[in-house]
Amino acid sequence: MAGRFVGVASCHELNMEDKSRESSEWQQIVRITRYEQPPPGFQAALRKRIHARIEEIEVERAKPWWHRWIKPITGRPALIWANALTAVGLGFVALSISQTAKNPGALPKGTVTLNDLQPTGAGFAASPLQLLASPTPPEFTVTQAGFGGIGGRTIPYQMVTQAIWVPITVSFSGGPMSGQNGTFESTNPIPAGLFQSLNQRQFSQVSLRTGH
Amino acid sequence: MATILMEPPPTQAPAAIKPGAEEVAEVRRLVAQAQGGDMTAFDSLVGRYQDRIYGLCYHLTSNHEEAADLAQDAFVKAWQALASFKGDASFFTWVYRIAVNTTLNYLKTRRKKTPHLSLNDLDFNAENDPDLVALVSDRTPRRDLRLKEIQERLNAGLQKLSEEHRTVLVLHDIQGLAHDEIASLVGCNPGTVRSRLFYARQQMQAWLADLWE
Numbered sequence: 001m002a003g004r005f006v007g008v009a010s011c012h013e014l015n016m017e018d019k020s021r022e023s024s025e026w027q028q029i030v031r032i033t034r035y036e037q038p039p040p041g042f043q044a045a046l047r048k049r050i051h052a053r054i055e056e057i058e059v060e061r062a063k064p065w066w067h068r069w070i071k072p073i074t075g076r077p078a079l080i081w082a083n084a085l086t087a088v089g090l091g092f093v094a095l096s097i098s099q100t101a102k103n104p105g106a107l108p109k110g111t112v113t114l115n116d117l118q119p120t121g122a123g124f125a126a127s128p129l130q131l132l133a134s135p136t137p138p139e140f141t142v143t144q145a146g147f148g149g150i151g152g153r154t155i156p157y158q159m160v161t162q163a164i165w166v167p168i169t170v171s172f173s174g175g176p177m178s179g180q181n182g183t184f185e186s187t188n189p190i191p192a193g194l195f196q197s198l199n200q201r202q203f204s205q206v207s208l209r210t211g212h
Numbered sequence: 213m214a215t216i217l218m219e220p221p222p223t224q225a226p227a228a229i230k231p232g233a234e235e236v237a238e239v240r241r242l243v244a245q246a247q248g249g250d251m252t253a254f255d256s257l258v259g260r261y262q263d264r265i266y267g268l269c270y271h272l273t274s275n276h277e278e279a280a281d282l283a284q285d286a287f288v289k290a291w292q293a294l295a296s297f298k299g300d301a302s303f304f305t306w307v308y309r310i311a312v313n314t315t316l317n318y319l320k321t322r323r324k325k326t327p328h329l330s331l332n333d334l335d336f337n338a339e340n341d342p343d344l345v346a347l348v349s350d351r352t353p354r355r356d357l358r359l360k361e362i363q364e365r366l367n368a369g370l371q372k373l374s375e376e377h378r379t380v381l382v383l384h385d386i387q388g389l390a391h392d393e394i395a396s397l398v399g400c401n402p403g404t405v406r407s408r409l410f411y412a413r414q415q416m417q418a419w420l421a422d423l424w425e
Contacts, residue, residue, distance in 0.1 A: 026385075026413060028343045029420060032363050033386050035338035036331065038276060043262060046280055050258050050287045054251065057288065 236302075243303050247294050254294070258287050261304050265311045271382045272315045274367040275330040282318055286311035312379075312397050319375045327371040334359055347423070362423060369419040377412035380405055385413075 231239070239260070245253035265286055270279035290297075290307045297306055338344055338359055348358045370378055379398055383389045384405075391402040391409075398405070 025347070025423075026417060028347045029362060029366055029423065030385050031341060031343050032334070032338065032359065032366060033271060035335040035341070035344075036270070036333075036363065037335045038266065038270075038280075038332050042280075043259075046262055046266065046283060047255065047258055049280070050262075050284050051251070051255055053284060053288050054254070054291050057292070 231302075239303050240299070243294075243297065243299070246291075247297070254291055257303065257307075261307055262287070264304075265307060268308065268311055268382070268387055269315050270332070271370070271386050272319065272378065273327070274371050275328060276332055277330055278318070282315050283311065286314045289314065309397055312383075316375065316379065316398075323375075329364065329367055329371070331363060331367055334363060365420055365423065366416075369416050372419065373412055373415055377408050377415065380408040381412040381416070384409055 239257070242253045242257050246257060262283060266279055266283040269282040269286070270276065273279050273282070286307060289310050293310075297303065301309075344359060347362070370382065373381065376398075380394055383394045383397065384391070389397070391405045394405045395402045
């Protein structure tokens, strides 16, 4: 083996002999792996485990999709609460959106001038246009009889100016300078500051038309 | 120390067993049934190959529990991917490949941990194996203890090897695969397999040198 003193002539021969012997000994050592046996009954147990796992997967696959979503949080109270709150929040948002979507439908179709909008409650002596332009506008009551036959209906200011999804046309005329009449169409929300701008320019006639 | 020559596998090669025509037809039938959702047919396939798949995982990990988990994972993955099995290779080769990949992926995640040996017991026939008897020193009165020690040294040595070298050594010297089969499984060329095998044997030989000095 290494370190053994040998003559040069026999060196190659001995080296080959060593290699062969070590190879044989390596094979002897590796043979031991043939006799490594798992515990008795292991084969049957492994087969059962595999079978059970596959069945579990198949049962899981057959369940509805939401079950997979719920399963990870089962047994974890913090996650359950967090998810419940999220669900309630989402429900609330969905309800709000559905209500908002319904409200535009409640807006009367037709044209109404600002003079037809009378502020409800006391303390609103200013003109409707000024009220519309005020930072905290009140609600207005439609008094025009021809306005869809719904006289007396309350239209919240926010609904008029910010109602989504319903087209609103704002017409303005009667300003101090000729040629300033016009209309503004929007699918909402009406740009902030529009009424303030109209008010500053002193248009005497401003009307809103909702609906298509 | 002198190098170990390339030798044929010392054990009968599990993957190299050539099945007869009847066996091939039977496996094809079972695979077709399993692809149709027949769990009993798949169970039969598991029964046919689980020992060899488990053996592969065991020798790569030197841990009985890990090997059992990996063998289970390999068969479960096979079940889930059964629809994609086209029959280009044999079903066993396909499952074997899944098991190799599963185990190698696992070993990558285990890399930073110290491997924990959980060895199987030696079969009582080991004591009557003439090669092993020759290996065991006559000075050791308790032969079973000596064999156990060799087994532990061998497995500890395997776990000291890098994954690449261990994989090649296990697949060739223990599992009995040919160089080109190993090359195909681990995604390298046969020349690389030979050189890894050479290096792995050298390492093992150095670590186990005192066993035959």
